[in-house]
Amino acid sequence: MLSQDSTAQIDKELAKYPADQRRAAVMSALRIVQAEQGWLSKEAIADVANYLGIPEIAALEVATFYNMYELEPVGKYKLTVCTNISCLLRDSQEIVEHLESCLGVHCGETTADGKFTLREGECMGACGGAPLLHINNTDMHEFLTPEKIDALLAGLK
Amino acid sequence: MANEVCFRTLDLPNPASLETYRSIGGYETLKRIVTEKVPATEIINQVKISGLRGRGGAGFPTGLKWSFMPRYYDGEKYLVCNSDEGEPGTFKDRDIIRYNPHQVIEGMAIAAYTMGVRTGYNYIHGEIWAEYQIFERALEEARAAGFLGENLFGTNFSFNLFAHHGYGAYICGEETALIESIEGKKGQPRFKPPFPASYGVFGKPTNVNNTESYASIPYIMQHGGQAFQDLGVPNSGGTKIFSVSGHVEKPGNFEIGMGTPFPDLLALAGGVWKGRKLKAVIPGGSSTAVVPADMMMQCTMDYDSISKVGKSSLGAGSVIVMDESTDMVKALSRLSYFYYEESCGQCTPCREGTGWLWRVVRRIAEGKGRPEDLELLTDVSNNISGRTICALGDAAATPVISFIKHFRPEFEYYIEHGRSMLAA
Ligand SMILES: Cc1cc2nc3c(=O)[nH]c(=O)nc-3n(C[C@H](O)[C@H](O)[C@H](O)COP(=O)(O)O)c2cc1C
Ligand code: FES
Secondary structure: OOOOHHHHHHHHHHHOOOOOOOOHHHHHHHHHHHHHOOOHHHHHHHHEEEHHOHHHHHHHHHHHOOOOOOOOOOOEEEEEEEOHHHHHOOEEEEEEHHHHHHOOOOOOEEOOOOOOEEEEOOOOHHHHHHEEEEEEEOOEEEEOOHHHHOOOOHHHH | OOOOOOOOOOOOOOOOHHHHHHHHOOOOOHHHHOOOOHHHHHHHHHHHOOOOOOOOOOOEEEEHHHHHHOOOOOOOEEEEEEEEOOOOOOHHHHHHHHOOHHHHHHHHHHHHHOOOOOEEEEEEOOOHHHHHHHHHHHHHHHHHHOOEEEOHHHHOOEEEEEEEOOOOHHHHHOOHHHHHHHHOOOOOEEEEEOOOOOHHHHHHOEHHHHHHHHHHHHHHHHHHHHHHHOOEOEEOOOOOEEEEEEHHHEEEEEEEEEOEEHHHHHHHHOHHHHHHEEEEEEOOOOOOOOHHHHHOOOOOOOHHHHHOOOOOOOOEEEEEEOOOOHHHHHHHHHHHHHHHHHHOOOOOOHHHHHHHHHHHHHHHHHOOOOOHHHHHHHHHHHHHHOOOOOOHHHHHHHHHHEEEEEHHHHHHHHHHHHHOOOOO
């Protein structure tokens, strides 16, 4: 079941498109539900599809195509480090290695306590601030150094 | 002079606010056009005179594109802004939205008036959530102030504009994939023709332009097309925002006249960092050919010079600077992974070819390259180019071909010795 808060937000998105094009809101609907539940379970995807009145497969297709949807549970904090060219040139590798050693996991893994998931990501369109990372798809942190990472991790409770 | 067009509000307090935008005459141009009923042909003519070419990478003349939209179409038409900036090295649209969102809105509203469109979408890159929110706020401000909505300025012109948030797919920068994505589908490019001007969003005529293209329009219509053209050079009118990243002291965006010598742009970005020497530059985003330092230093930053002198493309003006310590094989390996990861999988040459490219470049970078690998890479690249629905395939092939062309000895050394020649 979608929460009232989620459906209220989805309704706002639906208002952006013609009344007979409810499918157009599927990307934001999935984002909204993921923000609330942490990831997209099969049930959550089906709920979104039902709410929009589209086939489940249409919602599933979107959830699997776009990189920022999570189809498995992730840690409370998902850290995505951009390692594409401009970030690579400014030592994103050092940032990844520092995070891996602080958290004791490799990219793609989640810490045993379920707190952190570490990811490598593609260009975030913010290359001037390299190296950088994203927390839970929303908070961008730029001009990273190992010291800044330490402070950042200490602040994530 | 810098920051004259899209970054007009950059140095003012609260640059993104409606109040700030209005303090520099924002929305006055829209109001004049709509209330004085300036003919669409006159607007398109000014945009043509301005020499504005699409800032999303392909450089197609904006005025000409606008003239393709059916004028007397009975039914809904759409206007789309492409803020899906995901080409590695490109980060200008983010700053336009962050610091001057109202100029994008005004530019889109003028475009909508010109092409007789009532509804628009701005498709914003998934990774820039803060900017998406800034744009949503700007839309609310503009609606409340009567610059968006029904019967604007008491006329029969109506324009409603909405933000659509992407969620992590480079391919959605391609305009027909973006249109599919707005419709709530996987971002897989469509066959062209039909072009968006006849079959776009929800199957209706649609005009797609880049954020910077739209944001240039209020300036053009306020000062005249010629004034904009004069900021640049022939065939490359106006200013351009250059995103400079990589090995420079001060990475960032610089809005300067087209035709500015590359060494001047490099100096604006503080020069090559750590006092090192320049090795190479990718001048227009990761999909454009790499240019060795000596060639790049001869270039001016405009379409013709980058293409004739640099043998590359201006693209989106995304200047990736590499110093003498850069391992070109490793750099290419990362780029090739990107295209492999982002290929939408629709066309076989691209889906399979990008995988081949990445695996072969990676094995060279891991010291396991084979003597025939450079030949193989050239072969695979040639078999992707021109054989796909969209240009992602070419975008994947271009770095491979150009890196090997200009830095072949580095690749050969890796294959022969199993390690980088830079360490030697
Ligand atoms: C793989 C690929 C990615 C693209 N990414 C972008 C992008 O991020 N932003 C953009 O404006 N155009 C991008 N384009 C170009 C668009 O298809 C389209 O030409 C452009 O948005 C038109 O606007 P313009 O004429 O104002 O440049 C991309 C094209 C391809 C093939
Ligand atoms: S390359 Fe990392 S944000 Fe663009």
